[in-house]
Amino acid sequence: MNKTKVAIIGCGTIANAAHGPSYGRNPNVEIAYCVDIILERAVALATAYGDETTKAIIDYREAIADPTVTCVSVCVPNYLHAPITIDCLDAGKNVLCEKPAAMNYAEAVSMKEAADRNNRILNIGVVNRFSTAVNKVKDLIEGGELGVVYHVYCSFRSYRSIPGLGGPFTTKEMAGGGVLIDWGVHFLDLINYCIGGPAMKTASASAYNQLGKNLRDYVFTDMWAGPPNYAGQCDVEEFITGMIRTDGPTITLNGAWAQNIDERAMFIEFLGDKAGIKLEYGSNFTLYSTKGGMLTKTVPSFNMADMFYEELDAFVKCAAVNGKIRSNIDSVLITAQMMDALYQSAEEGREIAI
Numbered sequence: 364m365n366k367t368k369v370a371i372i373g374c375g376t377i378a379n380a381a382h383g384p385s386y387g388r389n390p391n392v393e394i395a396y397c398v399d400i401i402l403e404r405a406v407a408l409a410t411a412y413g414d415e416t417t418k419a420i421i422d423y424r425e426a427i428a429d430p431t432v433t434c435v436s437v438c439v440p441n442y443l444h445a446p447i448t449i450d451c452l453d454a455g456k457n458v459l460c461e462k463p464a465a466m467n468y469a470e471a472v473s474m475k476e477a478a479d480r481n482n483r484i485l486n487i488g489v490v491n492r493f494s495t496a497v498n499k500v501k502d503l504i505e506g507g508e509l510g511v512v513y514h515v516y517c518s519f520r521s522y523r524s525i526p527g528l529g530g531p532f533t534t535k536e537m538a539g540g541g542v543l544i545d546w547g548v549h550f551l552d553l554i555n556y557c558i559g560g561p562a563m564k565t566a567s568a569s570a571y572n573q574l575g576k577n578l579r580d581y582v583f584t585d586m587w588a589g590p591p592n593y594a595g596q597c598d599v600e601e602f603i604t605g606m607i608r609t610d611g612p613t614i615t616l617n618g619a620w621a622q623n624i625d626e627r628a629m630f631i632e633f634l635g636d637k638a639g640i641k642l643e644y645g646s647n648f649t650l651y652s653t654k655g656g657m658l659t660k661t662v663p664s665f666n667m668a669d670m671f672y673e674e675l676d677a678f679v680k681c682a683a684v685n686g687k688i689r690s691n692i693d694s695v696l697i698t699a700q701m702m703d704a705l706y707q708s709a710e711e712g713r714e715i716a717i
């Protein structure tokens with residue numbers, strides 16, 4: 364069988380943590396191009412995970428002009444997701460674009476339209492959909508184990524953990540937003556996946572940019588995606604609280620890249636009338652139920668798949684047969700729509716009806 368030739372555009376953190384290593388060890392994949400505007404990064408990724416034929420280049424247009432390349436990973440900052448993804452689709456490539464789909468819902472829709480008009484696959488990096496624990500939670504909910512799921516609460520809060528202060532993550536015109544679009548997107552997507560993508564009715568939120576707004580005053584012990592760029596800006600929220608009404612459960616959320624409480628609270632609670640589940644983000648879950656008039660508490664054991672490998676392997680496989688799978692843009696748009704409504708509500712200080 365011929366190997367699928369892929370290009371990785373953007374050779375930063377996620378390319379090194381997931382796309383490079385997962386493609387690199389996939390026997391059915393050949394990394395044909397590593398692309399980054401900083402050539403050393405492209406060379407480093409190609410050297411670590413490619414082979415002697417892998418090209419390290421700075422212009423993605425060269426990679427997508429190669430007719431032998433069929434699949435592309437887009438791993439660049441958020442403001443480049445839509446333009447680069449659409450260029451790739453228009454060049455006839457299948458694309459896996461990292462999360463969030465785009466800076467906002469309108470851009471995400473334009474990406475879907477590009478996939479449709481070119482009859483190509485567009486998946487988004489909603490990697491939790493490939494987590495073993497998340498799929499077990501989904502199965503339990505769909506199997507009726509929880510009864511009627513009436514509420515879902517999620518917390519994505521950390522202590523003094525603003526990323527790359529002054530860089531792309533904290534600059535609204537490059538990121539689209541702060542902790543909601545960066546971390547919250549994973550939580551909302553996972554919830555929508557598990558409860559079946561209910562239609563949104565209203566959204567309400569308040570968002571705050573308190574701790575990082577005066578860049579030099581922000582105190583931290585370490586900074587992911589750093590170091591800080593004091594010549595840059597922080598005009599996105601580091602804290603958000605919100606509520607979404609749907610035609611299914613209500614969803615509430617609290618998210619903080621940074622807060623003045625030294626605790627990391629990353630979890631999702633699904634409340635049903637028969638049972639509840641607390642899922643620790645990226646880890647296992649606990650099922651709280653009753654049996655024969657007794658309270659039960661179950662912590663299951665199972666083998667955890669490597670979700671990034673599964674996500675990227677599923678991408679190349681579905682691209683080969685032009686088939687839509689669970690990470691297709693179609694089922695991801697709802698999360699972009701929810702985030703737009705939460706941001707609009709926070710900006711206008713009122714509840715948004717859809």
Ligand SMILES: NC(=O)c1ccc[n+]([C@@H]2O[C@H](COP(=O)([O-])OP(=O)(O)OC[C@H]3O[C@@H](n4cnc5c(N)ncnc54)[C@H](O)[C@@H]3O)[C@@H](O)[C@H]2O)c1
Nearest residue numbers: 373374375376377398399400438439440441461462463488
């Ligand atoms: N799935 C996940 O859990 C996960 C985790 C981290 C990041 N991400 C997402 O991945 C994306 C990248 O994040 P990151 O942390 O890797 O950022 P990063 O800054 O470490 O890497 C981005 C890279 O893109 C390069 N780049 C910028 N413009 C380019 C262009 N025009 N052509 C080619 N390369 C270009 C930069 O030089 C940089 O090396 C973001 O959208 C982020 O939200 C997803």
